[in-house]
Amino acid sequence: MSHRVSIAQVSAGDTEAAVREAINLAGGFESLIGSGTRVLIKPNQCKPCPRHSGFVTDGAVVEAVTRVVLERNPASVIIGDGAIAGWDFEGFSTQEAFDASGVTEAARRLDVELRNLNADAVEEVRVPGGTVFDTICIAKTALESDVIISVPVLKMGIRTHVSLSLKNMKGVMPGGEKRKSHRVGLDMAIADLCTAVKPHYAIIDATTGSEGMGDYPQDAREMGLIVAGRDPLSVDIVGSSLMGVNPHEVLHLRNIAARDNRVAALDDIDIVGERLQDHRQTFTRPFDVFRSRYPEVTMIQGESACSGCMNELISAIIYMKRAGYGDSMRGLAVVLGNATEPASSRRIVAIGTCAAGFPGATVSLPGCPPKEADILRGIASVCNIEAEAVINAMESTRRQIWDAANDLMSR
C-alpha cells in the first residue's frame, strides 16, 4: 500500500494558499473531520522563539491549518501544546511560546481555544507492545480528541536526529513523563508514545526550518514549503529526506515503521506536488556542530550507529563539560555502532550493544541504547572523573528547573 504525501511551495508569501494546496493534494480532511469531530491541532511550541526562527511552528501555518479545519464544522477545535520541559517557568512558558510564534494572535483572530497542555489533567494509558513504557501519562485533551493533527516545524533534533510530526507528540506528555522519556531512551519512548496516541494527520511547517543546534538566526534555513499527509510516518520520512537525512538512520522512525511491518524509506510513498529532489537540502547535523564544540572527544562511528546511542552520549558529554570536566576528557575515544577501524586512544568507551565487539575497548556499555547515566559513569571511569559529582550536578540542575516551575505555578 502506498502512502500519499504532498509538498506545496509557498508563492508570493501566501502561506495559507500553500497549506490549502498541500492538504488538498494529500487527500483533504473530508473523510477525517465531520460535524461531530473533536479536533486537536498540535503545533510545536517547545520554547519561546520568534516567528521564522525555524525552531517552532509559525503562527501563519497554524492559522491556515485551523481555518481549513474550521471549514469542516467540527464539534470543537483546540490548538494545544506544552513547552519542552513539561512545565512552565518564566522565560520558558507555553504562553510565551504561543505569543512569540504568533499562535496566540492566530487563535484570537479565529476565536479558537488555545490550551496549555502543561497545565492539563493527565490520564495513564496502556502502551500495547511498549518497549520502554508499559503505561504512559498523556494530557486528557489529547485522549479526548477524535482527531489529532500534528503540525511540527522542519528541524534537526540533537537527541533524535530529526524532530518532526511524531517527535512533536512529546508535547502531550506531562513533565515527569518527559523526563522519564529521556532517561529510558528518547527514540524508543517516542515510538511507544505514538503507539499509545498516534496523530491522525501531519502537516510540516517547512517555510523556515532549522539545522545544527537550532540556534537563531544562524541555524535557520529558508525552504518555503508545506508538507502534508494522512500518514505521519510517511510525512516524517519525506521531511527527513528534505533535510538530507536518511530516515532509516532515525531510530524512532525505524522503530515505528517496524511496528507496522514497514521500513523507514521513501519506497512506498507517493509524493505529489513539488518534486522532493528539487528541494532537498543538506542540513548540518547537530552532532557535527557538537563535534566542533567538543573537539577533545574523538568519535568513531560504524554504519549501524543511530540517534539512540548518539544522543544519550551527547547529553552525557554536555553535562560532563558543564560540570568542568572538559579537560579530563581529552584523548577520550567513544565508539558508536558496529565500527571496526582501530583506535589509537588508550581510553576507549564502546557505547551500546552494536559496539560491544569493538577491539581494544577499555569499557563496553551494553544496552540499545544504554542509559545516559550509565554512559556518564562509563566515561567517568576511564577519565578519572568523579561520576557521582556529575550526576548530582545534572540532577540538581534539573531539580532547580522543576522547583522554579512549581513555585511559579503555585502563585
Ligand code: SF4
Ligand atoms: S545499540 Fe546500536 S541500534 Fe541500539 S541505539 Fe545504539 S547504535 Fe542504535
